Amino acid sequence: MTGDLVADTALVRLDRSALSEAKSILFHAYRHEPTFQYLFDSSRPGYDQRVRATIREGLELHFAHDQDALGLVDEDTLVAVAFIGSPEARFSLADQLNWRIRMMLTAGLSSTKRYIDYHEQVHACLPKDTHHHLPFIGVHPKYQSKGYGRMLMQVIEGICRESPLSSGIGLDTGNARYLRFYLGLGYEKVGEVRLGNVTETVLFKPCH
Structure with missing residues (x-):
């Protein structure tokens, strides 16, 4: 994290007014990810629509649970976003009836089932105590490789350290480059989930 980035970048707490920008950043961050390509079958027509629907419904569920x-803002541009699950939010997607109905109507039944199964397998690898988790994080395509992801992770870890309820942060990735990034930040592998030909690595970092 350089001095210039600190000086020029503002940390903001996002609300629903930022949904459009946040969804665009996350769509570009996830649409080429091996995990999403498997879960939402990139070989079938309508893949982009299914990815957009999943991100939209995920963010709506996130805000519904407070x-x-x-986000990070550089010169009035939202350049990076992170959606953080609190230690208290240990709900199962399978129990979210309204979310499931909307997902089945927009992403399809098979994609919804795959996504729920993936979500449950990831959480089964993580510690059973209370901790933060990171369902969505992304950097605007034009601003990647400038340190924004690292900066955002430092902020998230600071939130974790301030919480007496949290033992750490759990996350997962099927991207080898991002895996190296998280390992470099001190995250440790706690499990793997097989998704077709994709190996999803589940990671955890204690914050106390």
């Missing part, structure tokens, strides 16, 4: 959403 979870933290953070």
Whole structure:
């Protein structure tokens, strides 16, 4: 994290007014990810629509449960976002009836089932105590490789350290480049989930 980035970048707490920008950043962050390509079958027509629907419904569920959403703004442009699950929010997607109905109507039944199964397998790898988790994080395509992801992770870890309820942060990735990034930040592998030909690595970092 350089001095210039600190000087020029503002941390903001996001609300629903930032949904459009946040969804655009996350769509570009996830549409080429091996995990999403498997879960939402990139070989079939309508893949982009299914990815957009999943991100939209995920963010709506996030705000409905009053979870933290953070962004980095550089010269009035939202350049990075992170949606953080609190230690208290340990709900199962399978139990979210309204979310499931909307997902089945927009992403399809098979994609919804795959997504729920993936979500449950990831959480089964993580510690059973209370901790933060990171369902969505992304950096605007034009601003990647400038340190914004690292900066955002430092902020998230600071939130974790301030919480007496949290033992750490759990996350997962099927991207080898991002895996190296998280390992470099001190995250440790706690499990793997097989998704077709994709290996999803589940990671955890204690914050106390």
